[in-house]
Amino acid sequence: MSSLRPDAGASDAGGGEPPAPPYDLIELLFFAYRDFTSDxxxxxxxxxxxxxxxxxxxxxxxxxxxxxxxxxxxxxxxxxxxxxxxxxxxxxxxxxxxxxxxxxxxxxxxxxxxxxxxxxxxxxxxxxxxxxxxxxLPEESAAVARQFLYEMIDVDQRKDVLRLIAGERR
Amino acid sequence: MSSLRPDAGASDAGGGEPPAPPYDLIELLFFAYRDFTSDxxxxxxxxxxxxxxxxxxxxxxxxxxxxxxxxxxxxxxxxxxxxxxxxxxxxxxxxxxxxxxxxxxxxxxxxxxxxxxxxxxxxxxxxxxxxxxxxxLPEESAAVARQFLYEMIDVDQRKDVLRLIAGERR
DNA sequence: AATTTACGTCAGCCATATTGACATATTTCT
DNA sequence: AGAAATATGTCAATATGGCTGACGTAAATT
Known part of the structure; x- marks a missing residue:
């Protein structure tokens, strides 16, 4: 099931090169969304x-x-x-x-x-x-997924999204 | 920042009704993807x-x-x-x-x-x-996000995706 | 009274997707 | 050798869902 590396897009602590792009997350987003919309x-x-x-x-x-x-x-x-x-x-x-x-x-x-x-x-x-x-996945994953997706949203859009998700009534 | 509920789409432990849909995740996926592709x-x-x-x-x-x-x-x-x-x-x-x-x-x-x-x-x-x-987000979030997105993919597509992400050479 | 707002509409355009049919080169199977 | 399958390309027609710009109308605000 999980040869998904637990962490990889790492550090670059002292050194020179820019960190390697998180290709896995980039591509997982594409595939997840592709299948999510297909049903x-x-x-x-x-x-x-x-x-x-x-x-x-x-x-x-x-x-x-x-x-x-x-x-x-x-x-x-x-x-x-x-x-x-x-x-x-x-x-x-x-x-x-x-x-x-x-x-x-x-x-x-x-x-x-x-x-x-x-x-x-x-x-x-x-x-x-x-x-x-x-x-x-473990219990707390839903909360982490929510947080991650939320942080992916444009900063200036987050308020609106929060209001929407909360099910705001006008 | 986070009035995102830590958990909400909960239980239905003994009872009758089907669990409430995870509207928040459904909508977060939409917004995250919308902005992810906009750059x-x-x-x-x-x-x-x-x-x-x-x-x-x-x-x-x-x-x-x-x-x-x-x-x-x-x-x-x-x-x-x-x-x-x-x-x-x-x-x-x-x-x-x-x-x-x-x-x-x-x-x-x-x-x-x-x-x-x-x-x-x-x-x-x-x-x-x-x-x-x-x-x-906390350290381990990247791993959780990966896992979550991976599990969202169609079961019969996961192998292919894994191969791709791993950067397989033919 | 003038302006702004919320909404609709018209005309035209573009990008991206679809299906089905057909053509060609090449490889594989019998 | 001949037949079948494969990898790719192409043509024509069609649909969906975006866009811009302009214009119109009703209602609210100033």
């Missing part, structure tokens, strides 16, 4: 959806009543790109829109029951993969 | 290249003399998709091809000096981000 992709294609729909549905489902602008900031894509997939999700009854009660320019987004159901299905797949991974 | 993307756009070129160049550089088929298996894309980006990389002198010495049908791939230079630049960016992340 949902399969299900999504049954619906004629792609990864973009997944992301939108996921965040809308997790943050009921979120605004379009919020979604744009999270996904870091343009209005137009979002527009297309969001429209599909709305047209096909996975997401609904509702004018903001206080600021009626806003369109608050909600997953419909149908949307929640699909979101759950996709989340289940990803949960299972994560659970399988963690089951193979 | 290289910036540099690549200077060259008129995209993420696809990065992946090809990366693996060719790391595995000199690899075959086209190997690359297809790693990237899990089609010949045609690969063909385009590979051709560009070859035409612009970042990658060279050479017939296999034993089986002359094969075209073995190598990064040129120019290709190595670009690969190094891209790797540096990713290395720095990883180093920054690890610097903020």
């Amino acid at each position: 949902p992709d399969t299900v999504l294609s049954e619906y004629g959806f792609g990864r973009a729909h997944h992301r939108v549905l996921h965040f809308v489902n997790r943050n009921p009543g979120m605004r379009v602008t919020d979604l744009l900031a999270i996904l870091k894509i343009t209005k137009q790109s979002l527009g297309r997939v969001l429209k599909q999700l709305v047209d096909e009854g996975f997401v609904m829109q509702e004018p903001g009660p206080v600021d009626r320019r806003e369109r608050l987004l909600f997953a419909t029951p149908k949307g929640m159901e699909l979101a759950r299905r996709l989340t289940d797949l990803q949960s299972r993969r994560i659970a399988r991974a963690l089951a193979a | 290289p993307d910036t540099v690549l756009s200077e060259y008129g290249f995209g993420r696809a070129h990065h992946r090809v160049l990366h693996f060719v550089n790391r595995n000199p003399g690899m075959r086209v088929t190997d690359l297809l298996a790693i990237l899990k894309i089609t010949k045609q998709s690969l063909g385009r980006v590979l051709k560009q990389l070859v035409d612009e002198g970042f990658v060279m091809q050479e017939p296999g010495p034993v089986d002359r049908r094969e075209r073995l791939l190598f990064a040129t000096p120019k290709g190595m230079e670009l690969a190094r630049r891209l790797t540096d960016l990713q290395s720095r981000r990883i180093a920054r992340a690890l610097a903020a």
